[in-house]
Amino acid sequence: MKSHVRILATGGTIAGISQTPSQSEYCAGQMTIQDMIDAVPDLNRLADISGEQIANVGSQDMSFDILIRLTCRINELMKKEDIHGIVVTHGTDTMEETAFFLNLTVDSPKPVVLTGAMRPANAISADGPLNLFNAVAVAADPNARERGCLVVMNDRIHGAHSLTKTNTTSVETFLSPVNGLVGTVNYGKTAYFRFPFRRHTYLSEFSSRFCHPPHPTLPRVDIIYACIDMPPDLIDLSSAAGAKGIVIAGDGNGNMNQATIKKAAQKAASGFCIVRSSRVPTGTVGRNMEVDDDTLGFIASDELNPAKARILLMLALFKRVPRHQIQQMFYTY
Numbered sequence: 285m286k287s288h289v290r291i292l293a294t295g296g297t298i299a300g301i302s303q304t305p306s307q308s309e310y311c312a313g314q315m316t317i318q319d320m321i322d323a324v325p326d327l328n329r330l331a332d333i334s335g336e337q338i339a340n341v342g343s344q345d346m347s348f349d350i351l352i353r354l355t356c357r358i359n360e361l362m363k364k365e366d367i368h369g370i371v372v373t374h375g376t377d378t379m380e381e382t383a384f385f386l387n388l389t390v391d392s393p394k395p396v397v398l399t400g401a402m403r404p405a406n407a408i409s410a411d412g413p414l415n416l417f418n419a420v421a422v423a424a425d426p427n428a429r430e431r432g433c434l435v436v437m438n439d440r441i442h443g444a445h446s447l448t449k450t451n452t453t454s455v456e457t458f459l460s461p462v463n464g465l466v467g468t469v470n471y472g473k474t475a476y477f478r479f480p481f482r483r484h485t486y487l488s489e490f491s492s493r494f495c496h497p498p499h500p501t502l503p504r505v506d507i508i509y510a511c512i513d514m515p516p517d518l519i520d521l522s523s524a525a526g527a528k529g530i531v532i533a534g535d536g537n538g539n540m541n542q543a544t545i546k547k548a549a550q551k552a553a554s555g556f557c558i559v560r561s562s563r564v565p566t567g568t569v570g571r572n573m574e575v576d577d578d579t580l581g582f583i584a585s586d587e588l589n590p591a592k593a594r595i596l597l598m599l600a601l602f603k604r605v606p607r608h609q610i611q612q613m614f615y616t617y
C-alpha cells in the first residue's frame with residue numbers, strides 16, 4: 285500500500301522566483317503548494333500526495349505565531365491513520381530553528397521532514413524539485429519513524445538537534461558537524477546511520493502542551509552576541525525590554541568578557557536564566573569549562589547553537605521549569 289504524505293508549505297526560496305534564470309536576486313515565497321507539487325515529476329510514484337498552504341514567507345520572516353499554527357496542524361494531521369508522514373517546505377535561513385521547535389512540540393513517531401532550496405524555482409539547476417522529491421521519499425518511509433524531526437537537503441538527512449546552515453549561498457549548506465548525519469537519500473533511495481540520541485517529538489514533555497486553544501505566547505528570550513569590548517549593559521537593556529532569559533552567543537567555549545560575566549552573574553543571582561552558547565559553528569559548550577557556571581549560576585548549552593538554545597529556553601520558561609532543572613534539559617533535548 286502506498287503511503288500518504290501531506291506537504292505543508294510555508295514559503296522560502298523553494299517557492300521563490302527570479303526575473304531571469306541566471307540572476308542571484310529573487311523573491312522568496314511566490315509559488316503555491318500546488319505549483320510546487322506540479323513541478324516535480326513522479327512525486328506520486330513515491331506516495332499519495334496532498335498539499336496545504338500554511339504561510340508563504342521568506343523564512344527570515346518566520347514567526348512563533350506561524351510555528352505554533354504549524355505544529356498544531358501537524359499534531360492534528362498525525363492523529364489521522366491515513367497520514368503516514370509530513371513534509372514541510374521552508375526557507376533555509378531559519379530552517380534549523382523550525383526543525384528544532386517541531387522536534388520538541390510534535391507529538392508523533394511518524395516522520396516530519398523539512399526541506400527547502402538554495403536556488404529559486406526557475407533558476408538554472410534549481411535544487412528545490414529534487415529536494416522535495418527526496419523529502420517525500422523520507423516522509424513516506426516507515427524506517428524514518430521515531431527519528432524526530434528531520435531535514436532533507438542536497439541528498440543528506442539531518443537530525444533537528446545537530447544541523448546548522450554553514451554557507452550563505454551554496455546548495456551544500458547544511459552540516460551536522462558534531463553528531464553527524466542521520467542518513468542519506470539519493471533519488472528517493474534512503475539509507476540510515478543512526479537514531480538521534482536526544483529526546484524528541486512523541487517523547488518530549490513539551491509536545492502535549494501545545495495545541496489546546498488559546499495558542500500560547502512564548503516568553504521573550506534574547507540572544508546577545510559576544511565580541512571584543514562587548515558592552516555589558518546589553519544584559520540590562522534586554523531584560524528591561526521584557527526578556528525573561530538571555531542566551532549569550534559567546535566567543536569560543538561560551539566565553540564573554542569579565543564585565544559581561546559580572547553583569548550576567550548579578551542578573552543570574554536574582555533567578556534570571558543566562559545560557560552560554562557559542563558563536564563558533566561547531567563544538568559543544570561544556571559546563572564549568574573556562575567559566576564557573578556553578579558559582580555564577582549560568583547554564584551551558586551543550587550542542588545547541590544560540591538560536592536553538594533560545595527555543596529550548598523559551599519552552600522551558602513557558603512550562604515554568606525551575607532554573608535548577610533547566611541545565612538538565614540541555615543534556616536531555
Ligand SMILES: NC(=O)C[C@H](N)C(=O)O
Pocket residue numbers: 295296297298312341342343344374375376377378400401402403
Ligand atoms: N534559501 C533560502 O530559502 C533563503 C531564504 N531567505 C529563506 O530562508 O526563505
